[in-house]
Amino acid sequence: MIHLRQLKHFLTVFDHGSFLQASQSANISQPAISKSIHSLEQHYGVLLFKRLPRGVEPTTFAIALEQHARRILLDFERSNYEMSIMAQGSLGLVRIGVGRSFIRSVNDAILDLHALHPGIDYSVMTDHADRLHQALLSNRIDLYVGMVNRVMHDPSCLVESIFSDKYVGLCSADHPFAGKSVSIDDLLLYDWIVPEIEEAGRTALEAYFAHRKKPKPTFKIVTNSNEIVYQSLRQTRLLSVMPEGSHYETQFEDLARFYPIDFEFERNVGIVRRQNFSSSPLIEKYIHNLQVRLISLNQQTPDTRQKMSVNP
DSSP, X not given: OOOHHHHHHHHHHHHHSOHHHHHHHHTSOHHHHHHHHHXXXXXXXXXXXXXXXXXXXXXXXXXXXXXXXXXXXXXXXXHHHHHHHHHTTOOEEEEEEEOGGGHHHXXXXXXXXXXXXXXXXXXXXXXXXXXXXXXXXXXXXXXEEEEOGGGTTOTTEEEEEEEEEEEEEEEOTTSTTTTSEEOHHHHTTSOEEEESSOOHHHHHHHHHHHHTTOOOOOEEEEESOHHHHHHHHHHSSOBEEEEGGGGGSGGGTTSEEEEEXXXXXXXXXXXXXXXXXXXXXXXXXXXXXXXXXHHHHHHSOHHHHHHHHHOO
């Protein structure tokens, strides 16, 4: 039988690369932590660490076990927290990850469910898709909504696509490109402002130039701040790209779109869960509400989206 303390010892050794340092960190003797690891190795019938003159090196078995061990310990911590809040009257906890473009939809879906079940608690993490994916696999969130281009065929995930939209160029309203289709050579005449974290559009932009054997565009500003993107585009001749749907946010409504010729990159938007995740009725109800909100978002016209943003 495996005990949680053995998994904690395993991760401590894994992180420190040394039985001595791990024992000091865990505040137990080195023989005790060595015995704990040896017991794990006997249970699985594999060698988890190569013993070296100085420290240890994780084997492929240890690398595989590491993710499971962290998830098990997180699950245990979550069970303690959920039992605690339910003992205080909560109906349960729904943990959600969201890309910044869909914060409103996530919030509206929470309010929809809260109207029916006010006793539910929520935890919301906002980040870009790659980090939300990592949080999902480590069981820090139950689901996330965002761009799913990179995880469509990931066997560890259950992906439900909701809609897709194209990336478009964004510039100031008085820019020479405003409202026009623009050739790749003309695009090279201007500098760009691009995301630092949410890099799908940036990666597609780089590929767009590389596939046509053109120089890489100059990224004058790299940022993850919508405010900096907005102010920079509004006050300069810089260019940017973003999903068409994001342009309808109030923050960007007085900027203009342009259309790079043959730039066909699309953002696929959906809800992602872990494969074989044991869902709960609360999570299923929330997902249903979120699906409705996302479908409604996709069906709105540009004018309707702007009005909804101004008049929630």
